[in-house]
Amino acid sequence: MDNLRFDGRVVIVTGAGAGLGKAYALLFAERGASVVVNDLGGSRSGDGSSCKAADSVVSEIRAKGGKAVPNYDSVVDGDKLVQTALENFGRIDIIVNNAGILRDKSFARISESDWNLVHDVHLKGAFKVTQAAWPHFRKQNYGRVIVTSSNSGLYGNFGQANYSAAKLGLVGLCNTMAIEGRKNNINCNVIVPTAASRLTEDILPPDFFAELKPELIAPVVVWLCHETCEENGSIIESAAGWATKCHLVRGNGALLRHKITDTVAPENVRDVWNKLTDMSSATRLNSIEEASSTLLGVLDEIKSGPQETENEAVGVFSYNYRDSIIYAIGVGASVKEESDLQYLYESHEYFSTLPTFGILPSLMTAMSSSLITEAIPGKEFDLSQVLHGEQFLELHKPLPTEGKLSTKISVSDILDKGKNAVIIIDGKTFDESGELIISSQICTFVLSAGEFGGKRTSKVLVPLLDEPSRSPDSSVKEKTSVNQAAVYRLSGDLNPLHIDPSFALAAGHQVPILHGLATLGISVRHILKQYAENNSKLFKSLKVRFSKPVIPGQTLCTSMWREGNRIHFKTTVLETKDTVLSGAYMELHEVKLPAKPHVVLCSSQVEELPSDAVFQGMQERIDSNPKLIKSINGVFLYYITKNGKVTSTWTADLKIGKVYRGEPEKGVKADTTLTIDDTDMIDLALGKLNPQMAFMKGKLKIKGNIMLAQKLKALNTESKL
Secondary structure (H helix, E strand, C coil): CCCCCCCCCEEEEEECCCCCHHHHHHHHHHHCCEEECCCCCCCCCCCCCCCCCHHHHHHHHHHHHEEEEEECCCCHHHHHHHHHHHHHHHCCEEEEECCCCCCCCCHHHHHHHHHHHHHHHHHHHHHHHHHHHHHHHHHCCCCEEEEECCHHHCCCCCCEEHHHHHHHHHHHHHHHHHHHHHHHHHEEEEEECCCCCCCCCCCCCHHHHHCCCCHHHHHHHHHHCCCCCCCCCCEEECCCCCEECCCCCCCCCCCCCCCCCCCCCCCHHHHHHHHCCCCCCCCCCHHHHHHHHHHHHHHHCCCCCCCCCCCEEEEEEEEHHHHHHHHHHHCCCCCHHHHHHHHHHCCCCCCCCCHHHHHHHHHHHHHHHCCCCCCCCCCCCHHEEEEEEEEEECCCCCCCCCCCEEEEEHHHHHECCEEEEEEEEEEEEECCCCCCEEEEEEEEEEECCCCCCCCCCCCCCCCCCEEECCCCCCEEEEECCCCCHHHHHHHCCCCCCHCCHHHHHHCCCCCCCCCCCHHHHHHHHHHHHHHHHHCCHHHHEEEEECCCCCCCCCCCEEEEECCEEEEEEEEEEECCEEEEEEEEEEEECCCCCCCCCCCCCCCCCCCCCHHHHHHHHHHHHHHHHHHHHHHHHCCCEEEECCEEEEEEEEEEEEEEEEEEEECCCCCCCCEEEEEEEHEEEHHHHHCCCCCHHHHHHCCEEEEECCCHHHHHHHHHCCCCC
């Protein structure tokens, strides 16, 4: 490791007669620097003076072969300290502003002289010494400055109002010097030390005081002053062989008005105070320009607040806990499922609103306005011609369980699809404090409204994504209630298509159909249970296409594929094999898998076989005895036959310990392929059929690594049926 050296550099350390200053001076000298050891030699309170302290440190440095000279001036006479450096060493490169005194008294008892003396030594002294060196730093295009703050300055401390004010003032001084010096390679940083010194010897507990050696902080300061250190404008805290960086942060805040014409009353402040003071998402602003830019962004948001224009509509969506619960029931939440109780019981410890409820504010605003029906010039149509084609939803924070939300929607694009048209509506929803909590996009399909000469594609449309070309990682099926649409419509979509048989028949349906958003809500529940421990807070966003309608009472099957935090899904009707939700995916903030992922057969084209239990038993055996993975270490592909035809396919990836239906996942190659009849697979697992005899008689066909297949015996024979 290359040692950091300061050969040729000249350092002024103020207050260097003892404690931290002495430790700094000794270490700089040891690393080759020439040191001006400044110390007035006064008491802790600043009274008196003496040459002894500075001379002692200088003598110690010289005895070790180092270069040092004393200086006994007050730091308020900063030019005299710099002159000492120039006269003795010809230059000045580094200033360590360390000098300090204490005059502790309660705020009410501080005299003006107590205030002035403390500020003179700490704040004014650092200013005067550094300002005197500044022209030399600029001329040589190099300088390093340290100012010394304190935890009392950052957080305050009883009896130290004068000291705290001066110490935090040094932070502000450093911030500005760092900005102004940057172009001339002058770096300035703050050190916040907690060390044993004459200032702390009767303040800190003795055992704690003994561990706060100044020598443990000195290396931090010395590194900050090295020419290779690029840190600038930072607050570094250090004590007892530990160091960290501190900085000021600012919360997200809250709007006190939502339109430029609004006034602000104290009641507005009171109503958003909890939001205004929330620091859970606080961020650091790195400059005053950045702070100003953020404020300008807030002003722009107020100016562009919910003010309706020709191409926009605004609405207010109010709801309470009853609405949240009714919605949850409408999308199938049930007290039979213990984890669903959080969506159904307002006094539940984790009572919450399902994330797809967030679609409603923009949808209700669109349905109550003429924005859609007047979107296409020269085309007249009504809502009976409008179908919900696609939906995007993003939650910027979890939905409240009740509230008054403001929504602004706008037509962002119109597409000509030949006979029909597509209208894309973007929505932004804000909570009562004015914070954006929901972004949505509704893609509406309008029958017989096309052929107006418009474009066919859009850059603003959130894309759909095809599911991976492999068997689902997980599937859940759920039979809907014949009353599903009757309940779901209570959440606001009162279209008679979903309740009135004569209206449904006129629209081309034999019976009323289920809302597409109810189908989506059910599927989202399935995904949350499979990949998020049914925690709505883990939901981030989704995109889906509504492909075909569902009849209340039919069975929905949600098939899911996981790729990182993205869950692709497709929903089908078990009775008809129709795909009703397609191109769909959900983004999660974090995936949390259940102990046993729920896997069902969702298509009547895939026959359920008794041998399926063998593979489920394999997974259980692996989960209970992970050592089996290492002992087998292979990938096996099973073709299960019935009446001579392959009816089911399973993969046992015993390199990672995963057994799943279908061919090996992309990038995985089977080491051994086994083909066996469903009944024989059962007998094999029960030990009624010897694997070797099955192979000899042609009941078990093996391709690939035959020897590897022999290791499967322990796994198969102990599988649970």
